Amino acid sequence: MAKISVLGAGSWGTALSVLLNNNGHEVRLWSRFQEEVDTLKQTRELTSKLPGVHIPENIDLTADVKNCVETAEVIVLAVPSPYVRGTAELMAPYVKDEQIIVNVAKGIEEKTLMTMTDIISEEIPAAGVYVLSGPSHAEEVGRKLPTTCVIGAKTKKTAEYLQSMFNSRVFRVYTSPDILGIELGGALKNVIALAAGIADGLGYGDNTKAALITRGIAEIARLGMKMGGKLETFTGLTGIGDLIVTCASVHSRNRKAGYLMGQGKSMQEAMDEVNMVVEGVYSAKAAASLAKKYEVPMPIVEEINRILFEGKDPKKAV
Numbered sequence: 001m002a003k004i005s006v007l008g009a010g011s012w013g014t015a016l017s018v019l020l021n022n023n024g025h026e027v028r029l030w031s032r033f034q035e036e037v038d039t040l041k042q043t044r045e046l047t048s049k050l051p052g053v054h055i056p057e058n059i060d061l062t063a064d065v066k067n068c069v070e071t072a073e074v075i076v077l078a079v080p081s082p083y084v085r086g087t088a089e090l091m092a093p094y095v096k097d098e099q100i101i102v103n104v105a106k107g108i109e110e111k112t113l114m115t116m117t118d119i120i121s122e123e124i125p126a127a128g129v130y131v132l133s134g135p136s137h138a139e140e141v142g143r144k145l146p147t148t149c150v151i152g153a154k155t156k157k158t159a160e161y162l163q164s165m166f167n168s169r170v171f172r173v174y175t176s177p178d179i180l181g182i183e184l185g186g187a188l189k190n191v192i193a194l195a196a197g198i199a200d201g202l203g204y205g206d207n208t209k210a211a212l213i214t215r216g217i218a219e220i221a222r223l224g225m226k227m228g229g230k231l232e233t234f235t236g237l238t239g240i241g242d243l244i245v246t247c248a249s250v251h252s253r254n255r256k257a258g259y260l261m262g263q264g265k266s267m268q269e270a271m272d273e274v275n276m277v278v279e280g281v282y283s284a285k286a287a288a289s290l291a292k293k294y295e296v297p298m299p300i301v302e303e304i305n306r307i308l309f310e311g312k313d314p315k316k317a318v
Helices: 011-022 034-043 065-070 081-094 116-123 138-142 156-166 179-201 206-227 237-248 253-262 267-274 279-293 299-310
Strands: 003-007 026-030 060-062 074-077 100-103 128-133 147-152 171-176
Touching: 003 011, 003 065, 011 026, 011 074, 011 138, 011 156, 026 065, 034 060, 065 081, 074 081, 081 116, 081 279, 100 116, 100 156, 116 128, 116 179, 128 156, 128 179, 147 156, 147 179, 147 237, 156 171, 171 179, 179 206, 179 237, 179 253, 179 279, 179 299, 206 237, 206 279, 206 299, 237 253, 253 267, 253 279, 267 299, 279 299
Parallel strands: 003 026, 003 074, 026 060, 074 100, 100 128, 147 171
Antiparallel strands: 128 147
């Protein structure tokens, strides 16, 4: 049994807390907002985002980041990607040397073009930073539906330690040393999912969706390999697997935002209606900048940026 603190009481952080608790670990779940903590303590359910998933009584709900970090053997950082740097700054004074931090957010920082693990390592250089990613909607993990993910770690010993921590009868974890490839696949698929949603909103069919998924993974792999990622990462769970689930699922906030834009809503109107962080919007500019920096053609990413930030008509973009 390990002492694990999950920072971020959104749908993914809550689902992982329940999973880890069911695996026999001692779990703390942190939110920055005391009001949210008080509500969760009262209801034991994240009713807005994860209805029907009970938060067991032995999961400690708290807004005390100092206690969360100092008492944990492993920290799972589960805040949305735009808030990873700020949360890492908040944690930094309390992190011990080589303390394990597992990032589960997916994104690329627009200004720096850094991945989430790079950001955490920059803000908390003393920590050991790893990643968990894959086709894993929180709504389904919370309901104990069969799911597979990948732990990214540079050493086999740490990878297997974390693998055993998350593994369950319904949540299977593989391992990989390709942290960069895992993170690029997880961030860039959100941009392609916006395109898939737009296509659905415009009334296009399965042929279009298949084309977007196939050409989307080609763009992701071209860029990822140029940056140093491995081909097998992009053809695996954290590449094509994550792309399929995000482009096709009713749970996907990126697909839903794209769908609303395909139906004529503006980017802001779509984000307001989804009412959760649409990470593909935040990663789109970064993806285009990386494509330019590494001289990799990414036409789907380019058109998504034109729709999002230049007001281009989605039909013309197609």
